Amino acid sequence: MSATILDGRKVSREIEEEIKSEVDALKAKNKKAPHLAAILVGDDGASQTYVNNKIKACKRVGFEYTLLNFPTTISESKLMTEIERINADEDIDGLIVQLPLPDHISASKVTDRILPHKDVDGFTNENYGRITSKHPGLLPATPFGIVELLKRYKVDIKGKHCVMVGNSRTVGAPMSSIMAYHENATVTVCHIHTVDLAHYTKQADILIVATGKPALITGDMVKEGVAVVDVGITRIPTEDNERGYILSGDVNFEEVEKKASFITPVPGGVGPMTIASLLMNTLKAATTKSTITTEI
Ligand SMILES: Nc1nc(=O)c2c([nH]1)NC[C@@H]1CN(c3ccc(C(=O)N[C@@H](CCC(=O)O)C(=O)O)cc3)C=[N+]21
Structure with a gap:
């Protein structure tokens, strides 16, 4: 027997088409496109590839995006301040902090500082806990x-x-x-x-x-x-x-x-499915903003 290939590249393209038509519909109603911000710390080659793939996907579906690249030496508290700033930025719907982070920074502390309704990676404790709730918020x-x-x-x-x-x-x-x-x-x-x-x-x-x-x-x-x-x-x-x-x-x-x-x-x-999900979560975050944190 020979297996059927679960073709993530093909399915992710289909999902992107679906997202793109929703973005086009938003724009036609004069609403702004979903906006994803990505934080990359350091210059690890694999992390750069993955973040670039995410940014390219944003471009394909018509999202706005902001890429923030910090040096490996950035302190944990400075990174926290940047996250707070993006949390408060009304214009940004979703935020991801690319992992791994340097050893002097706690990944769990940093990712958990993201507002749950902007947490499009689904990494916060809030969204993790919500997996078992009827209103799951943003899934990882x-x-x-x-x-x-x-x-x-x-x-x-x-x-x-x-x-x-x-x-x-x-x-x-x-x-x-x-x-x-x-x-x-x-x-x-x-x-x-x-x-x-x-x-x-x-x-x-x-x-x-x-x-x-x-x-x-x-x-x-x-x-x-x-x-x-x-x-x-x-x-x-x-x-x-x-x-x-x-x-x-x-x-x-x-x-x-x-x-x-x-x-x-x-x-x-x-890999491509992770990126497609990130786009789905960002669209959800942009269109359902306030409800993700209030429903139990
Ligand atoms: N905050 C955060 N969120 C993540 O989702 C996250 C992360 N940190 N850290 C690392 C892992 C890994 N990950 C991948 C995403 C896309 C591909 C991807 O596009 N892969 C292509 C090939 C890419 C290549 O050529 O290297 C593929 O499998 O076809 C792979 C891996 C997301 N992660």
């Missing part, structure tokens, strides 16, 4: 994108066994909550400390992997017919190409693809 971009991708390919989720490998605050934790509380999957959460990981991954109907460990999941670790979502995207240095690196997911694609019913490629899978 990567998990939101993964659910959207699975749904557009009509992958059955309800009642199925979803095994999440990875327990990070940005992906694994919210992803497993969304699968359990919104989508009614049966969820098992594994991570780097799990004893006998294969024991669990073999039982997965849906396997989502976000560990940052290249090719962690091999063919013998999955059952026939599994749907596989690979969140990993590691740059491995090489002299074989101009860029100087190749991208590797957390899944051995060649092996696992033979047994899976569905699988995401890397690149072209989860």
Whole structure:
């Protein structure tokens, strides 16, 4: 059996078309376009690529955007002040602080300072807590994108066994909550400390992997017919190409693809969907502003 590719690039383009027509409709009514602000600290190559991809996506759908690039030496308190300033700026609808941040800055403190209704990455404790509420606010971009991708390919989720490998605050934790509380999957959460990981991954109907460990999941670790979502995207240095690196997911694609019913490629899978979700959240933040924080 050969798997159906969960084509994040294609689906993200479809979502962008939908967003663009909503932006055009806003503009036709003389309303302003949604405005995203992105903060990038330092000059890490991968972070620059990801932020640039986000800015390019804003341009494609007609959003306004502001990119703020600070040196690695910026203090935590100065960064907090910048966030407060953007929080207070009526013109800006959404704010993201690209991670990772330098060691002297607490990522959780900084991201949690973003006003919940401008938190289009869905990283604040407020929006994380709201996953289990009837009014979920803004969902974290990567998990939101993964659910959207699975749904557009009509992958059955309800009642199925979803095994999440990875327990990070940005992906694994919210992803497993969304699968359990919104989508009614049966969820098992594994991570780097799990004893006998294969024991669990073999039982997965849906396997989502976000560990940052290249090719962690091999063919013998999955059952026939599994749907596989690979969140990993590691740059491995090489002299074989101009860029100087190749991208590797957390899944051995060649092996696992033979047994899976569905699988995401890397690149072209989860990455573009994260960006599409960021755009969806920014549109939502711009059009529903005050209600996101008041409804319980
Ligand atoms: N505040 C914050 N929000 C994030 O959403 C966030 C973050 N910090 N820090 C890092 C991770 C990673 N991430 C990616 C986004 C797009 C691609 C993406 O566009 N990937 C392309 C390839 C890009 C390439 O060539 O390197 C693809 O998979 O096809 C990848 C990874 C967002 N993250």
